[in-house]
Amino acid sequence: MNNDLFRKESFDAKKTKVLGSVALYCPPFRWLIIAIICALVTVMIAFCIFGSYTKRETASGVLVPEGGMMNITAMSSGMVMALPVSEGDSLEKDDHIATVSSEISTRYGQTREAIASQLEIQQQGLNNQLTNLDQLNDETLKSLKEKESLLQQQSVELNTIYRQRTQQIALANTQLDKVKAMRTQGYASNTQVEQQENTSLDASIRLQDVARQRIDVRQQLAQTRQQLREQPITYYQQKNEIQQKLSDITQSMVENESRRSIDLRAPEKGTVSAVLAKQGQIVNSGQTIALILPDNAHLQARIMLSSRAIGFISPGQRVVLRYQSFPWQKFGQQYGTVTEISKSALSPQEVSGITGDNQVKEPMYQVKVTIDHQSVQAFGKQVSLRPGSGVDADFIVDKRHIYEWVLEPLNALGKITSL
Known part of the structure; x- marks a missing residue:
């Protein structure tokens, strides 16, 4: 009865399957792809192990x-008056590179030039003093030596006179003793004795005068010899004072000239690498004017x-x-x-x-x-x-x-x- 209730087609439709069986598809070059992937993985692993960064x-x-580099810099502020070099020029040691002037103009003219002129006048005056001092020293030494010689002669003469005066006193005293003896015997008068005493006294006085003259000459001779010894010392002291003044003036002239104008020169042999200023330019102290590249x-x-x-x-x-x-x-x-x-x-x-x-x-x-x-x-x-x-x-x-x-x-x- 159940078989008659449903048609045969319905039973056949229920028996039909919607999904078929699973089929795995493997392309023929699958092993090549697997090999390539494995090779890439191996290379990456090797790169991480052996590679470096x-x-x-x-x-x-x-x-x-x-x-x-040799920097040629201005030593003071001023104007570049001369700049005879250019880039690429070869320079020897002490070659002129530039001249920087700091001259100031006033109503009196060029100040540094006027100062230099006055310093030159002072220098010339001191040089004349030095020359005159040499001549004066020579004349003084000559005069002192002549005076020494003259005093020595006077001393010799006074010594001779002193001996003569001493002999005269001895003779006068001897004669006085004889006259006194004769007066005792009645052969000479008191007047003769007094005359002889006066003669003896006069001889003593003249001897004392000669003695004083000898002392004076000896003192003058000692003073002259002292002056002869002191004259070289005095001369060198005066000379040193003048030379010190000359040195001070020379230093002032150098300082004035350095403020007036400065010649900049190459410290070593080399080539001008760069010129950083131009003629007529105002530069400051320490400003670089040129660069020098040393040779070799x-x-x-x-x-x-x-x-x-x-x-x-x-x-x-x-x-x-x-x-x-x-x-x-x-x-x-x-x-x-x-x-x-x-x-x-x-x-x-x-x-x-x-x-x-x-x-x-x-x-x-x-x-x-x-x-x-x-x-x-x-x-x-x-x-x-x-x-x-x-x-x-x-x-x-x-x-x-x-x-x-x-x-x-x-x-x-x-x-x-x-x-």
Whole structure:
């Protein structure tokens, strides 16, 4: 009965399946794809294990001679009166570079010139005094020697007279004794005795006069000899005083001339690298007028590094250099070696003075780099490097494998955790 209730088609429809059986499709080149994927994974793993990454620190600097440039600076404010040099000129030592004048004009004329004229007059007067002093010294010595000779002669004569007067007194006394004896015997009168006494007294007085003259001559002779001994000392004292005055005037003349005009000369043999002033220009004290590059000077790179990177820099380290005047994309990179690192950081003002960069805001260390070549191959010829050229430098501060860079945060985290 149930079979008659539903039609046969309904039973057949229920027996029909909507979904078929699962069939897996494998393309014929599936193994090639699997091999490529495995190879890529292997290469990536090998790259992480054996590959490395170099961390570089880039800094800027400038090329300068190893001994530094010779800066020709004005010693005082004034006007450039002469500037006979130009860029590229070869100079010998002491060659004239410039003349700076600080002459001031007043209603009396050129002040420095007037001062120089007065100082020359004073100098000439002192030179005349010095000449006259020499002549006076010669005349004084000659006069003293003549006086000494004359006094010596007088002394000899007075000694002779003194002996004669002494003999006269002895004879007068002897004669007086005889007259007194004769008076006792009645052969001479009192008048004769008195006359003889007067003769003896007169001889004594004349002897005393000669004695005083001898003393006077001896004193004069002693004074003359003392003057002869003192005259050279007096002469040299007076001469030294005049020479000291001459020295002071000469110093004043030099100082006045230095304020009036200064000739700037080359301290060493070299080449004019730059002329920073022109004739007729007013310059200040300390202002650079010209730069001189010493002959046979080797250039070196002076690089400024911040304190963040200086800890990884050491002498002997190789450096990659890129000269701003020779683009590295066209002329390639150059190389050098670190030779010296400053012991202390330079202030921003000092860095600006070396590099000319006024944008520096933090202390920096100076690194000196000896460059491998003093020229660059450009357009088929060697072009010499010029001082003052800008240079960029790459310092290799750290080199690690790739996996070390990847794991570095984990290592840092482990160290922090251990603390």
